[in-house]
Structure formats: structure tokens, C-alpha cells
Amino acid sequence: MLTLQGVTYVHPNKDVLFTDINININKHEKIALIGNNGVGKSTLLKILSGELLPSAGFVKAETKPYYIPQIFGQFNTYSVARALRIESRLQALQEILRGEVTETNLALLDNDWSIEERCQEALTHWGLGGLDLNQSMASLSGGQKTKVFLAGVMIHQPEMVLLDEPSNHLDISGRRVLYDYIASVNHALMVVSHDRTLLNLLPVVYEMGKHGIMAYGGNYDFYTEQKQIENNALNQGLKSKTKALRKAKEVERESMERQQKLDARGKKKQDKAGLPTIMMNTFRNNAEKSTARMKGIHAEKIGAIAEEVNQLRKELPDTDTMKMNLDNAFLHRGKVLVTANKINYSYNSVFLWKQHLDFHIRSGDRIAIKGTNGSGKTTLIKIILGTLEPGIGTLERVDVKAIYIDQDYSLIDNSLSVYDQAQKYNTINLQEHEVKIRLNRFLFPREDWDKSCKALSGGEKMRLMLCCLTIGNRAPNMIILDEPTNNLDIQNLEILTNAINEYQGTLIVVSHDASFLKQIQIERYIEL
Structure with missing residues (x-):
């Protein structure tokens, strides 16, 4: 159905991204494509989709794949209809219904008289019922944008679909619909993802790395065993x-x-x-x-x-070189840090949660905050941290050292170099060579020390943040992680998981990644 032979891609600056890639994707085959950030997974999907030409080698396709890229705001100037690639067809239908039955309009419509109904059916299936096709993509959340493109699969009914990190912005209910789709579809599929629940639904794993592509005949669990x-x-x-x-x-x-x-x-x-x-x-x-x-x-x-x-x-594996070795937090296990008694928060005089919240947080707890997108998870984090006060109820809080790590890793100062950022946390006056040894251990070699933090990827910022914590040495009493796995590749996800499992203090996590929550040994949930 689709063949890549001897494919090489060289960046415009002459840097070689990958060489001599050979792939055969057969009809109905479902493949997971994994690999560290920077190896060229997204570029390979663009070549497979025909959006990018290889520098060498050839691509032979019996059908044009439907390609869903990572969503990061690049479609904000589009309408929903344009993003779905049906704008001209819908316009032709409207003009025909107004009496403008021209050859051009009939050719554009291509006998697809049910296009509007099919669009609404597909959007409803993905939880976007009633969405106006003329609405701007900029007005939608990241999860809604992803769902728009996923709805396009039902609309266009392609024989092959290419997905690049489809679960990144989806909440738990959205992921369930995605997982059902992955498990049940009969067309060919290639998915780039770090979502291990999703990866386990795919029967073949292709690992892309410095030696090319290696195929493993089993799901992600089988791959990890191998x-x-x-x-x-x-x-x-x-x-x-x-x-x-x-x-x-x-x-x-x-x-x-x-x-x-x-x-x-x-x-x-x-x-x-x-x-x-x-x-x-x-x-x-x-x-x-x-x-x-x-x-x-x-x-x-x-x-x-x-x-x-x-x-x-x-x-x-690089994960073998990284150890946190943090000192334990000062607080003894079981000490009550936060007590919430019937708290709630209101926007425009409307309470955010249907039921007032009662909970307590003790030293050493491992808690996940669950809820759909828009349920107020980030608001609750701000209340726990003390940057917001509840509108009703009482919240008692012990003054402890807490670190809040959001999905953009805002603790990293983009105006600093990698080395200067590390020195900012050097409160125990390590010698310069010792700081650089720590940076090396977290995969920042000499050539990265002067690099601007602004130029770092999400995974690199995460590793630098963990490195900074080891340089500071003293562990915070509480770490709060807000969607920490978004935009991390599997290697960096493993690094983060290992680091969290070494940490002995209080952990509060917001994440839709069930596998991640299981691996970091979450003990209980606050459900919104």
C-alpha cells in the first residue's frame, strides 16, 4: 500500500536527519512509531503523507494517507471547515442550493450531497456536536482542535491514517474515544505517540533511532520486554x-x-x-x-x-546515567499539610464544582487530580498552593516548600543559558566543574552549556529542571505536576518516571495518562 525505499532527509542547513529508511505499510496494518525527540518521526510522517519530499530515495503510495499533525496553534487562522479540507465542497453545496448549479460547483461537490450531515455526525461522535463549521480554529482548545482533525477520518474515510501525538491534548473521555477508534478501525494506521495505553493497542512497534528503523512484532509491552x-x-x-x-x-x-x-x-x-x-x-x-x-x-x-x-x-540507555539522589524532605511522613472543608470557587457567581470539596493532603501522599478539560484542575492546584483563595469553605495549609511544574516547564528562565540556569540553583556552592558534571549526567554536553534555554525542547527543559533540583540538593516538601507528560518522548517520559519514583515527599499530579499514573504509584484520587 505504501513503500519507502532508501529514504534520506537532509535539513536545509545540510544537517542529516536520517538516512536509508525502508518501510512497507500493508493494507489494514497498524503500526506504532516511537523514538527519542529529534530522530525525525514527525518529518518521516510528513514524507509518508506527501507533504515533504525526501532528499534521497523514493516513496510509492497506492493511496493518499490522511495525516493529522501535532496541534500547536498552526491552524489558528483556519475555519473548522478549512481545517477539515471541505471548505470548497461546502461552499459549492451552498451555492447549488441557492440555484447556482454550475459545472464548477458540481465538480467541487463531486456528488457528495451528504457532506454536511456526515460532518455533524463525525463531530458529534468526537464530542463536538453543534460545532459551527465556519467557526475559527483559534477559538477552540487544544483538545477540541485535535478532535476536529480526528472527526476528519470519519468524514473522508481514507484507507490509511497517519497520527502524530493524537492524545496530547485530550482529556480522559476524549482518550477513551480515541482508544476505541484505534482498536476498532480496519484501515492502515501509523501512530507516533508516547501514550503507552495507546501504544499497547497497536500490534507492531517500529523504533526509529540512530541505526535506522527496527521492527518489533508485538505491542509496546512486548517491545519493552525485548x-x-x-x-x-x-x-x-x-x-x-x-x-x-x-x-x-x-x-x-x-x-x-x-x-x-x-x-x-x-x-x-x-x-x-x-x-x-x-x-x-x-x-x-x-x-x-x-x-x-x-x-x-x-x-x-x-x-x-x-x-x-x-x-x-x-x-x-541514557536513563541509566541519570540519578536524582535528592536529600529527603524534612517533614515526617503522615503530617497533615492541607485540609479542605467544603471549599468551592466561583466564576461570575457560578460555582465551579457541583459539590463542595472535602479532602486532606498528608506528607508522603501520592495523589492524582482527575477531571475532564475545564473541570477546574488547575484552579484547585492554585488553591492548594495558596495563590488563589476558595470562594466558600475553609482551607488550612501548612507553610511548606512546594514546587509547581507546569507542562511548559516555566521554572526554566528562557533568558538564561543552560549553564546559567543550573548555576541559579547552585545554593550549596558546587565548584564549576561539579555543576558541569551534573549537566553532562543529564545529557547536556559541553556544546549545550551556552545554549539558550529558550531553544530547548519540552523534554530538554524537563531534564534541565531535574538537574537543577539535584544541584539544589534539598528536595521540596511537595511537588505538583500539571500535565507533565505532554510533549515528552518515551525516553524523557522514562527519565521523569524514574525521578518521581526516587522522590520521597508529597506528590500531586494532574494527568490523563493512566499508564504514567500507575507507574508513579498514585495512591488516591481527588475527582472533580
């Missing part, structure tokens, strides 16, 4: 090669010591024998050449093993 087996083998290989390197160095040391003893013994015999100077020099030169030859043999062997060790280390 990767764990690969990583265990890598670690075992690294352990074995490191041991061999130590042994080779030990053999070299013993051989050189033995050779030095032999040379010293030989020299003593030569001195006693009273040999002529010219003969003594010959013996000494021969001994030196023998020692040098032995050194060369050992150096070559050690160098070869050291190179193998370095290669194995490069193959290990």
Missing part, C-alpha cells in the same frame, strides 16, 4: 568487557615487571662478565626493543578492548 532483554545483554557484555580490560591491564603490568626483572638480571651478568662496551650497548638496545615491542602488543590489545567498552557504553 528492550530489557537487549539492555541486560548489553550490561552483561559491558561487565564482561570491563573485567577483560582490567585483566589485560593486570597482565600488561605483570609482564612488564617480569621483563624489567629479566633485563636487570641480564645486565648484572653482563657487568660481571666484563663484556666490551659495544657488545653491552647491543644487548641493551635489544632489551629495549623487546620491551617496546611487548608494550606495543599490550597497548594494542588494551586499546581494542577499551574501544569495545566505549561502544557498549554508548549503546546503553
Whole structure:
């Protein structure tokens, strides 16, 4: 149905993004495409869709795929109808109904007399019933924009669909509809996502990385099992090669010591024998050449093993290099930090929640705040933090050190460089080289230290923020995460998950990602 052969893409600045990609997508096949940010997943989808031409290789398509890109405001100047690619068809229908039955209008409509009804049916299915097709996309939320494009699948009924991070802006109910669609559709599908619940609905995983694309014949859970087996083998290989390197160095040391003893013994015999100077020099030169030859043999062997060790280390997942090692928060576990008694908040004299809220938060709790988009989750966070006061009821709050991490990682100062941002948190006066060691550990090498924080991706900002917390050393008593997994690739999602699981303080999370909530061991929920 769709074939990529030898596809390479080079950026306009001549940087090579990927080379020699080969893919075959068959009819009815459903594929998950995963990989770290920056490997070119979105670019590959654009090439598959025909929106972008490869720098080399070719694409052969029996049908034009329906492509839904990541939504980040690029369609704000469009109407809903234009975003759905039906604007001219709807206009032709309206003109025909007004009596303008021209050949042009009939060609544009292409006998699709039910287009309006099909649009409303599709929009209703995605929870957008009654949406005006002439409405501006700018007036919609991120989740509504995503649903508009997903409704387009029902409208156009393509044979192949390409989805780029479709669950990013969807709430729990929206994700359920998406999951039902993924599980039930019969057309070909390729999905780029970090949503592990969604990925487990797809029977094949393609991993895109520095060595091209590797296919795994199973869902995401199967993929992670296979990767764990690969990583265990890598670690075992690294352990074995490191041991061999130590042994080779030990053999070299013993051989050189033995050779030095032999040379010293030989020299003593030569001195006693009273040999002529010219003969003594010959013996000494021969001994030196023998020692040098032995050194060369050992150096070559050690160098070869050291190179193998370095290669194995490069193959290990980056998550293995990052550890938070934060000091524990000061508060003892179980201390009551927040008590809410029948609280509510009102906008324009209308209460936000149908029922007043009663809850308490104790030190060490792991709590998720649940609710659909617009249910007031962020408002409740602000009340817990004390930046908003409830309109009714009472809220008692202990003064604790709390950090609020939103999905844009606003704690990162975009006016600073990566190194200056790290130094901003250096309250324990680490030496410059120690700060740079921490940056390296969180995948910020020398060439990134002067980079502006403004230029960092969401995943990079998350890693820099975690690095800053390790530099500050003292853990906050409470961490509040507001949709932290949006726009993170799987690698950075694993890094964030591992960091949270190391944290011993109070955790409050807003997230629609059920897999993430399970992995960070959420104990209870506040439902709005």
C-alpha cells in the first residue's frame, strides 16, 4: 500500500536527519512509531503523507494517507471547515442550493450531497456536536482542535491514517474515544505517540533511532520486554568487557615487571662478565626493543578492548546515567499539610464544582487530580498552593516548600543559558566543574552549556529542571505536576518516571495518562 525505499532527509542547513529508511505499510496494518525527540518521526510522517519530499530515495503510495499533525496553534487562522479540507465542497453545496448549479460547483461537490450531515455526525461522535463549521480554529482548545482533525477520518474515510501525538491534548473521555477508534478501525494506521495505553493497542512497534528503523512484532509491552532483554545483554557484555580490560591491564603490568626483572638480571651478568662496551650497548638496545615491542602488543590489545567498552557504553540507555539522589524532605511522613472543608470557587457567581470539596493532603501522599478539560484542575492546584483563595469553605495549609511544574516547564528562565540556569540553583556552592558534571549526567554536553534555554525542547527543559533540583540538593516538601507528560518522548517520559519514583515527599499530579499514573504509584484520587 505504501513503500519507502532508501529514504534520506537532509535539513536545509545540510544537517542529516536520517538516512536509508525502508518501510512497507500493508493494507489494514497498524503500526506504532516511537523514538527519542529529534530522530525525525514527525518529518518521516510528513514524507509518508506527501507533504515533504525526501532528499534521497523514493516513496510509492497506492493511496493518499490522511495525516493529522501535532496541534500547536498552526491552524489558528483556519475555519473548522478549512481545517477539515471541505471548505470548497461546502461552499459549492451552498451555492447549488441557492440555484447556482454550475459545472464548477458540481465538480467541487463531486456528488457528495451528504457532506454536511456526515460532518455533524463525525463531530458529534468526537464530542463536538453543534460545532459551527465556519467557526475559527483559534477559538477552540487544544483538545477540541485535535478532535476536529480526528472527526476528519470519519468524514473522508481514507484507507490509511497517519497520527502524530493524537492524545496530547485530550482529556480522559476524549482518550477513551480515541482508544476505541484505534482498536476498532480496519484501515492502515501509523501512530507516533508516547501514550503507552495507546501504544499497547497497536500490534507492531517500529523504533526509529540512530541505526535506522527496527521492527518489533508485538505491542509496546512486548517491545519493552525485548528492550530489557537487549539492555541486560548489553550490561552483561559491558561487565564482561570491563573485567577483560582490567585483566589485560593486570597482565600488561605483570609482564612488564617480569621483563624489567629479566633485563636487570641480564645486565648484572653482563657487568660481571666484563663484556666490551659495544657488545653491552647491543644487548641493551635489544632489551629495549623487546620491551617496546611487548608494550606495543599490550597497548594494542588494551586499546581494542577499551574501544569495545566505549561502544557498549554508548549503546546503553541514557536513563541509566541519570540519578536524582535528592536529600529527603524534612517533614515526617503522615503530617497533615492541607485540609479542605467544603471549599468551592466561583466564576461570575457560578460555582465551579457541583459539590463542595472535602479532602486532606498528608506528607508522603501520592495523589492524582482527575477531571475532564475545564473541570477546574488547575484552579484547585492554585488553591492548594495558596495563590488563589476558595470562594466558600475553609482551607488550612501548612507553610511548606512546594514546587509547581507546569507542562511548559516555566521554572526554566528562557533568558538564561543552560549553564546559567543550573548555576541559579547552585545554593550549596558546587565548584564549576561539579555543576558541569551534573549537566553532562543529564545529557547536556559541553556544546549545550551556552545554549539558550529558550531553544530547548519540552523534554530538554524537563531534564534541565531535574538537574537543577539535584544541584539544589534539598528536595521540596511537595511537588505538583500539571500535565507533565505532554510533549515528552518515551525516553524523557522514562527519565521523569524514574525521578518521581526516587522522590520521597508529597506528590500531586494532574494527568490523563493512566499508564504514567500507575507507574508513579498514585495512591488516591481527588475527582472533580
